[in-house]
Amino acid sequence: MITLTIDGKKIQIEEGTNVLEAALRNGIDIPHLCYHSDLSVSGGCRLCQVEVEGYDQPVTSCGMACAEGLVIQTQSERLTAIRRNLIDIFLADHPLDCVTCDKAGSCLLQKYAYEYGVKETSYIPIYSKTLYQDDNPFFIRDHQYCILCGRCVRVCDEIVGVHAIDFANRGFESHIATPYDGPMIDSSCVFCGNCVEVCPTAALLPVSRLKRGREWDLERVDSICGYCGVGCKIEYAVKDNEIIYAQASVQESVNGSFLCTKGRYGWDFAVNPERLTQPMVRRDLAYSLGISTENWRLPKVSPLDIDKPDVDDYFIPVDWETAYEIVSSKLVDIVKESGPDAIVGLASARCTNEENYLFQKLMRAVIGTNNVDHCARL
């Protein structure tokens, strides 16, 4: 462990951590656009410069390793001037469309421009990129807002391991590209959307959030992803009880700050009108158990032969207690009559690992059979 001082605060941190990370972990925010805790260091945005005691010139904090006894100031008149100047330059190549921008409120560039009081750029705006690509159902790429921080390239290479995009050309002409700027679908992209997650501006946005409200219109709901058994923490941005988009929750979780394509985009089932939200009992069983008074018989035509069978034609909803009662009494009857091996239990990969564990325990220990299986795929 190393001890250093940032803004007068004594900080203990493990060796090898950079100064910016040390500050962020201790609640000290140093402006940064290209740095991301889970990605390699780039140093291209130049914003995170700090004053280091004993150094004449400001030092880029993301590129400086913590060392014993370092004394660092993250705020000073000189640093404010530098950061203002840099944001000013950024805005010379970034349209100030904040009033209509979907990212307004969660855009990092906007945040820093606000914090440092940069109302507009003092430069003659010259925009290097105009490409707009909406070639896939998941996210759009609006290059005019891209500040070339390279987070998307790094996340795709270092975290996802796909490297579907990279910088192309150089200098003012450079932009983030698939090979030959082709459609995302023709690239090796797996549409995990982690690039969208780490993008600090509106250059990458989920299609589902376009024109559906901005940060202050959205409610954030913490949840566990229901798509598979891993149990990733997920955060749904919700408006009017509808999911607008999903992103990785930043708190401690099994998935860190990232999600897979299923969790990020595969949540439409949650609001599907056909989704079952309570237990149901078939109408003939319900009659025989006295839950329903209607003497219903299964029609001759199989539901599979009907174009759109309505679940309500066959089932009636019951409360959970009733459902448990029916299931347990039936199971007891079967075990008594034919022994435990007459029962087979099938679980779902959509249940969490813990649920699946409990399920097999139920089958083996309570019912007494090893007939347990699992769909094991999604």
Next chain:
Amino acid sequence: MSREKLDQMADRERERQEKFDRRVFCCISTACLSAGAGRTMQALKDGLEASQSGDKVEVVQTGCMGLCSRGPLVRVRENTGEETYYADVTTELAEELIAKYVPLSEPKAGDEALAPEIIETRSRLEAARRKRTLKKHILSQNLPFFTKQVKVVLRDVGYVDPEKLEDYLAHGGYQALYKAITEMTPEEVCDEMSRSGLRGRGGAGFPTGTKWTFVRKAESDIKYVVVNGDEGDPGAYMDRTMMEDNPHQVLEGMMIAAYAVGAYHGFFYIRGEYPIAIDRIRRAIRAARRAGILGDSILGSDFNFNADVRIGAGAFVCGEETALIHSIEGKRGMPRMRPPYPATSGLWGKPTVINNVETMASVPAILLNGADWYAKIGTDQSKGTKVFALAGQLTNTGLIEVPMGISLREIVYEMGDNVPGDAEFKAAQTGGPSGGCIPMSHVDTPVDYERLKELGSIMGSGGLVIIDSTTSMPQFARFFMDFCVDESCGKCVPCRVGTVQIRALLDKLLEGRGQVGDLERLEEVCEIVKSTSLCGLGQSAPNPVLSTLQFFREEYEILLPS
């Protein structure tokens, strides 16, 4: 190969050379080639063949003789050591030269059936004997262009055949390497470099001995040596000349560096625009490998070393060492933040020495003659000599090697023989797109690292472009900004966007749309780019604008509304 065999090779070559009455050297360096040296060389060879005196005179192709503006250059060296230089040698002059210096021997017995074209050449040579034009082309060696030079790096350039290892050996080649690996410890070699005061000739001027010591002390089983031959400054061609004209000297310097730091592998990173340099270095490596100078157990010692060539592909920024490393690793040549410096984490994360071609080429002479000898040349802070590519609006342009601390006045007025025509000397541009313009008023400035920096320029790799009074400085500054915009890698925002903004401001001024306050704004933007950019390219990109604003402000002011 053992020392004895090496000496034998050198002696054999020396004996062979001494057998000739005289040797005719023809420069076939790029500049002379574009002036037609290829044809001149052919005419010399044909003439020699036709005269049937190949045993008395030898025609040798060599590298740069310096005065490129007067090419093709030919030098005749008598066995006695006496030398005569000829400038602007056309094919006709080449024949006259052969007629003058080569006796027309009778065809040997049994060889009567001479080919018709040879008979024709012989008759032309006969006729050329009566011409008297050659005299006018003699280049006096008393010209300040030659007398002011002190040759350390370029010592053998123009004398050795760059494609012949034996010739380099005959000129004392690889003796410094032998001395290093048999008589000195790596530590001593580093100390010797430190004492010599040699500083990086790529431009930044970091002490070479210190750099080597860092890498020597770095703990790692694998270390690398890289020769930076990505000479990107427009107007500079010192490194190309060294690689083309005496590749073995650079290789020898590299091997000494490798021995000093404990590296077993090295890379030449050469600019893709230099096909001849690439070819010559490759040949040199092959020849050295065949002779046992490169490879395992070098010269009978336990020192092993191998070298490879990597080719740049048209990116100025790859001259920056971290970008160069990325380029060798097959990636986009984008610089990264330092530290860690390449001395601790360079190529593939291993400690790496990166030195410029000229730095490496200085090493053998320093080891052979001693650090004290080298340190006597130059000034207090800047030791030794510097090679400059003298170009632009001057009478004499070409390649010069001068002691550090020489004044610009001597270079421009004496060596360069002033600006031709009615125009006047206005400024000297050093350091290429990263440097600045030094005006007439500072013409007595001694040329060394510190003084140039004080004037807002840099030593740079050695480009020295002279501008006369007909050049508009704002236009000139715009030319460099255009270069920097084109060559910016695009990684950091001040350089990527800032250089475009500086260029736009210059355009605004030059197109007559200037407003009061624009010059202050220009200075402000330049300062921002300079102080916040990630690498050396961005940090120095505004220099051409800032230095011209400092010294030629009036030329900018007239662009503003009165």
Next chain:
Amino acid sequence: MAKKQSSNGKGQSKAPHPSGDERYKVIDRTMKRFKYEKDALLEVLHATQETFGFLSDDLLIYISNHLQVPLSQVYGVATFYHLFTFEPLGKHNCIICTGTACHVKGSASIAEAISQKFNVPIGKTTEDGLLSLTTARCLGSCGLAPVTVLDGEVHGKATDESTIERVERVLANEVKV
């Protein structure tokens, strides 16, 4: 049509490229020399550019597959370096040096003159594919500035007129044939 090559005995014989284009062997040789290391990307691109004259989509995909380097990275590296081109050059290539020394001696005017006279934008090729006009950042012949290169032959101390004349000469031969 290229016939199937006999096995080289190592069990991993490299079949010729399906197109039958023998030039792919140059790429294969280069990759083999570097043991298919990813680091060799730049060298392989050099060899490809030299052999084919430009880098087509197919070539980049081929290199990407064989070196196991993501295609986006191959594309990124290729577009970073200005020596690589993505369209075939004209039959004749006129390069104007725009280094500092050539600039102060009027190379911009030469480039403009050629561009006007032969109706070819700088950096492009004429429609008939006969002439490309490109610029270079310093060819290192500053002593003889301004310098032009026509089909590999360097000319020093060039002027607008002398360069136009040279280009006209090579183009005139072209028409006759």
